[in-house]
Amino acid sequence: LSFCAEVVDTRAALVITDARAHPVYADNPMVVDGVVVAYAGVPLIDDGFVLGSVSIFDDQPRQFTDRELELLEHQARLASSVLRLRRTARTDTLTGLPNRALFLERLSRSLVRLHRHEGLVAAMYLDVDRFKTLNDSWGHDTGDWALMELARRLPDVLRTTDTFARLGGDEFAAVCEDVGSVEEVERIADRLVKAVDRPLIRNGIPIRIGLSIGDVV
Numbered sequence: 001l002s003f004c005a006e007v008v009d010t011r012a013a014l015v016i017t018d019a020r021a022h023p024v025y026a027d028n029p030m031v032v033d034g035v036v037v038a039y040a041g042v043p044l045i046d047d048g049f050v051l052g053s054v055s056i057f058d059d060q061p062r063q064f065t066d067r068e069l070e071l072l073e074h075q076a077r078l079a080s081s082v083l084r085l086r087r088t089a090r091t092d093t094l095t096g097l098p099n100r101a102l103f104l105e106r107l108s109r110s111l112v113r114l115h116r117h118e119g120l121v122a123a124m125y126l127d128v129d130r131f132k133t134l135n136d137s138w139g140h141d142t143g144d145w146a147l148m149e150l151a152r153r154l155p156d157v158l159r160t161t162d163t164f165a166r167l168g169g170d171e172f173a174a175v176c177e178d179v180g181s182v183e184e185v186e187r188i189a190d191r192l193v194k195a196v197d198r199p200l201i202r203n204g205i206p207i208r209i210g211l212s213i214g215d216v217v
Helices: 003-010 066-089 100-116 131-138 140-157 182-197
Strands: 014-016 038-046 049-058 120-129 163-168 171-179 200-202 205-207 210-213
Touching: 003 014, 003 038, 003 049, 038 066, 049 066, 100 120, 100 163, 100 171, 120 140, 120 182, 131 140, 140 163, 140 182, 140 200, 171 182, 182 210
Parallel strands: none
Antiparallel strands: 014 038, 038 049, 120 171, 120 210, 163 171, 200 205
C-alpha cells in the first residue's frame, strides 16, 4: 500500500493520477483520509542501490506533465550526485574503506559516547610490513592489489560494529567500540596479525607480508 515502496521495489517511476480509483492504493490510509490523491515518484539510486524516491504528492486528482516528470528525474540525479560526492569524500578510492576523515569522525563520535556511557573504546594503528620491498620487487600494481586484498581480508576478523579504515599508503587503523576488556582488544589485534600471516596468492604465487600494530589506545 506504499507508493514509495513500490518505486523502491520496482526501481521504476510510478504515476497515479487518482489513487481513489486505483485497485491497490484506494485502501491506502492517506488516500482514505484524503491526504494523498495523486502521486508521481522516481527512484533515488546511489551506487546501484535504491535508497528511496523523489516524489510529488497532491491532495487532488491531477495529470502530471512531462515537464514535472523530467524535473523529478533531474532532482533524483542531482541528489544521487551529491550522495556520490559525499561518499567519495569519505571513502578511500583504492580500497573502498573509510578514509582518514571518516575514521577520525567515527573515532570522535566513539569518544563522545564513551563520556556518556561506561565502557572501553580501542583505537589501533596498523602498518603493513615489507610493503616497500613488495612495491620495489613486484611493482606498484601488485602493491595496490595487496592493499585491496587486505581491505577485503582484515575487516572479516572484526565485528560489524567496528570501523576499519585506510589512512594512506600502507597505513590502516581500526576503532572498536564497547569492548569488554583490554584482553579482548589484544585478542582482536592478534586476529588481525594472524590474518596477514597467511600469504596472499596472486597468479598462484604466494606473497608474504606482515602486519604491525602500534600501542592500543
